[in-house]
Amino acid sequence: MSTAAHASLVQEEPLVKGNHSFADITQMVTAQNLNPTPKLWYVLFGISNLVFMVMIVSIAYLIYKGTGIWGLNNTISWGWAIINFVWWVGIGHAGTLISAILFLFRQDWRTAINRFAEAMTIFAVFCAGLFPLIHVGRIWVIYWVFPVPNQMVMWPNFNSPLLWDVFAVSTYLTVSVLFWFVGLIPDVATLRDKVKSTIAKRVYGTLALGWRGSTRHWWNYEKAYMLLAGLATPLVLSVHTIVSFDFAVSLIPGWHTTIFPPYFVAGAVFSGFAMVLTLMIISRKVFKLEDIMTLDHIEKMNIILMVTGTMVGFAYMMEFFIAWYSGVEYEKAIFILRATGPYAWAYWTMIACNVLSPQFMWSRRLRRNIGFTFFISIVVNIGMWFERFVITVTSLSTDYLPSSWAYFNPTIWDIALYVGTFGFFFTNFLLFLRYLPIIAIAEIKSVMPEADPHNYDEKGNYVAPGAPEPVELDIPEEVMSERDRQLQTA
């Protein structure tokens, strides 16, 4: 009995370090919104805008000239546009995973990173959503994908995963934005109450929708948040599943695989977490939020990186095993060609980045090393780009008919568009960093020891952060310690 009582009192590391009060947290998080804009922000914003212009120009030229400006050929008709689409959607998935799935599992450490990750989701989905829109030859009839009654009595064909993509990505974006916005309401209310200028007050006041933080507000808010988390969880799994169907539903050897849906989702979480890590390691430093986004957070994320990276590695193995086990020549050939053919460089880059690099995280020393984590997080995103490249391009380049085998060389426009989307992403992201609280202030406070009613004794005095609740102990007098005696008499 007494052992059990003690075992349940194992102390977890506090989520917020440095003994901060509620007021400190508000102060720390809103500082970068309230302080004058730093010069560095203008510099970065300027650079992002320039890169963003590269995207605008390459899209404009694409529409003017046609998709022939890309390096696609008749054999490999899906190139960088699809690779980047899947890559960006994958990046976006970590955001919902952190905010929804970890919420359902009551993982309180998510509170420090969820706002951040959700913003990343939304901006990554913006970038991703561009590609299905512009990779078509005739962008001006793209609205035909929507099931709208029209004078042609034509509807889209609901059998195509590319149509499911339309629904999946648009729903995903809508729900992510809603989820993000609901989470922001109490925090923009905080900003509304803190900013000085009338215009800023009105803007934040409008976004806060009249939030007063009453019990009734909070009751509805929590319910809504949980429902959204419950809805977003199957959504995040199904969206990337649908993206994987673009490949898995086809008959191409190397694509027609039933493992794709879970494997793509694992890959999405893998790359998404890596991206969150990259951004968060910089931001916590720049905004001096190391006490909120602690090393423990980074370590936990690294563990997820390791788990999903291993799942991806397992999927690579299974693909090879099944190719051999199936006895289908085409299937065997495509996998041998992946590892030894003209794209072997891409394949081995992928293996090195995705399978090997996360395995370093078994070491506690390495996964708590910020510099190393930062390096690995970038390596993983390179690797995951190559995964999509390998899947898309190698499978197409050498399939059934040797007479239609071809090699894919990207042109400057493939590259410019991809690079440009980073400008789009970071332009949005920098605006977010400047104008919205980058950490969910209300949620962070709710997981601090001060928010726990059990941290106060019967007289309402605050007990030291993390102190266990006094318990009735059934301990024999002769083994009772001094502390036990004090507790008994209290």
Next chain:
Amino acid sequence: MAQIFPKWSNNIPRKLLIGSTVIGNTLVFTVWFFFAPEFLDVGYAPEQPVPFSHQLHAGQLGMDCQYCHTQVYDSKYANVPATQTCMNCHNQIKTDSPALEPVRQSWETGEPIEWIRVNYLPDYAYFNHSAHVNVGVGCETCHGRMDQMEVVYQAEPLSMSWCMDCHRAPEKYIRPVEEVTTMGYTAENQIEMGLELVAKHNIHAPQYCQGCHY
């Protein structure tokens, strides 16, 4: 703490709700009505180089459609008559009419008259006249009362949904082949007769892509 918003802002949500409903509906119905071929295309009546009157020729003079549009039973294209056809009569009738000057000019020089096409389908829709008139689709059904047109105008939208309306239920529109060029034809028992004609001509109006778009 001072109020940020004035009292009237309590009404904003209500106004937004009503406003967005009204605007949304207006938008849908605007597009639905004004962007439809029924609105955009029907009634298109360009000024022709020669003020040719169908009302006079087909209506008052009672000429059969096929006197001028000779190929409708045989060809995909319903031809516009050559200058020769005009001159069959107009070498003797109204030989000094100023309205007919371009016709005489064309006859002398050999340059064709530049008629302006009214019923226009894009080139990816392969319409076939003979396929329709040989199974009893009347001229009037698609082109309107040509015998009453002083100036030719587009009588029907020619949109794909308009085509499909008939291809899905040809019995509503079909008539005996000998009545194809009759203007103002009506049947009392259209559906019953239509169904018989559909069976008789073995009509399977294509509703698949290759039917028209190859």
